Amino acid sequence: MKYSTRPAVFIINSLEGGGAERVMVKLLTIMEPYFSERKIPVHLVLLDDLPESHQCPEYVNKKVLRSQGSLIEGYKQLKSVLEKLNPEYAFSFLTRSNFLNVALSKKLGFKSIISERVNTTSHLSGGIKDTVSRLLVRLLYNKAERVVAVSEGVKADLIENYAVPENKVSVLYNPYDIENLKLLASENVTDLPRKPYVIGVGRLVKNKNFSLLIKAYAKANVSEDLVILGVGDEESSLKTLADEQGVSTRVHFLGFKSNPYPYVNGAEYFISTSNAEGFPNAIVEAMCLEKSVIATNCESGPAEILAEKYPYQVSGVSQEKNGILCEMNNVQGVCDALKLFESEALRTSYAAKSGSCAQQFSYHAFQEKVAAIIDKVCK
Template sequence: MKKKVVLAIFTLQGNGAERFALTLAKGINDAGHEAHIVYFKDIIDLPIPEGVQTHFFDYQKFRAIPKFMRAGIASKAFDKFVLKQIGTPDLVLSNLFPVDFILCRSQLPNVHMVIHNTTSQEYAGRLDNKTLAQLKNIYLSKPCVGVSQGVTDDFKKLFGSENITTIYNPIDLDSIHAAANEYVPEINGPYIVNVGKFKAQKRHDILIQAYAKANIQEKLVLVGTGELMEQSKALVKSLNIEDKVIFAGFKKNPYPYIKHAKLMVVSSDFEGFSIAILESLALGKPVISTDCPSGPNEILLPSNLVPLQDFSAMAEKMGMAVKNEKDFYQRIDDKFLLHKAVNLYLNLISESK
């Protein structure tokens, strides 16, 4: 029987969770079911897969409501919106905090919250008793899904709850390869690449310092934008490597940049999963990554990992990888493929009945 799945997300602007929602929606449709994406802020920067239906729920008008009342009022409006525009769903997947804050009060059937990051790391330094109580009110209200085993383990430890299962973020090999062939980046000479938002979690400062220390001929291409981009540019200037580092900006389709790179490097302090690693492997590229509390070490071999915040170790590994790329290449485990994730998410429907 055809199932109806709603994926709720704040915007369709970004990379990780946003690309996850679009990829899973495509996979659900391809499996003969019906996927709908409901987004809260009217920004779409990412390509929408053919056949995936999108619906704009205008959350902005609820911003004037005091926060202690907002979730209850907005959740009722969200439920009414879904029932009118889509019908009764078999499964609702809530993605990221602004949406989770609302959908924790939803009365729609079978609402699950997808946890995209290690919560203890995401709220590090501000996880006092009040904040923890607020998060518990949200995330213990519905069953949850962790996008990696590390995310799930962190959730269980932080909240003392077993009401969470692990479903790895999937990749769609065909779509990635097709998108990677859409254009060729205008970059002269070989380069290594990083794709990610310029924010504290991603530690572009570590990557830039490691790149400067590695002293390799390949350029460094940084794909993305964010609040710390100017700070990263200042660091590049201070290290006198402006002629070797390219700030490419946000790309709706970053895959050609990955395809034509020699190497992908991930420098994050923490990741929920890092789907960019899988996408790079799908395009036949080796990946060097920090050994985050979750994500990279569930995908990559130990030889491809370096300790957190150790730019000297990262510099050494980058130098080795550009000289001997094949030594760092690895195949993708089938458990990360799209059809596997689709089946596991659809199983949440039968488990709820």
């Protein structure tokens, strides 16, 4: 097969401290042999000039724009960059980057590959801005050459609610370097909380629903403390809630950690009470560290991982193949799950299942799938 040596361009809003940003950097790192062998120049374009929590690989040419979150400014600035680069294709992460990728691909004549990292319907469920975004998803996503969904649930949502043809959608689970995660988890940190504790990790925003976790934790009255890693605009209200629930001395907000793995590794188990996920990185990373998991059955990802079923419904709390699933927004369900994990035997059993389940998310499998997606678009 003859490969084009026109550049490959990757686009994302920024390299701030989030799951999509981390996966973009992992993708570029994992795919270096693929691009090197084919002598394809690779460029990463960041739409916004923001502090970076993730390091772009050295072989990638990075360009930082100053669109300041504006779709119009992003269009103008990105158009100028892509006109000069003349890529064979552009591969984008996150909604705003995806909009611009598809729109400019039609204008400039390159191929667009877009990756949806969240369940669109759950994620864009707010006011007028989200309504406009959902309309743009419906108008633009089906015009991409390829749509890459991070889970079966995200794929189903795009097909059923946004008119994306099924034959255009590929599912690509996030990649995990299990040995490196274990190495990072062994690093010494100076602010590990006293043991025993349980842990939740994520941005302190409404969608992650840490308020549900705090209420259930207070109700369950388990012996372990609760550690929460992350920052966000709900931090103050969550601390107030912990105080109101009488658990402020037992709930520890430790902020954002560039290496969260020692904290996860020290926990008895991991818990996620999110309202929506694209694919729950934090859950799989905890499983890579052989931690048993409790998760709400949100769209999308937890049921695919813990029950190995999709679509799937639970009522209250349910012990599944690889972990415990709870009904969304059900304080009693999460409380009951916490009480179940008072059994050390059950935690130990699920920890072993976590380690076994995590093996399917290897770097090698990820590289093969990404290569297949690119090769299909560029054939």
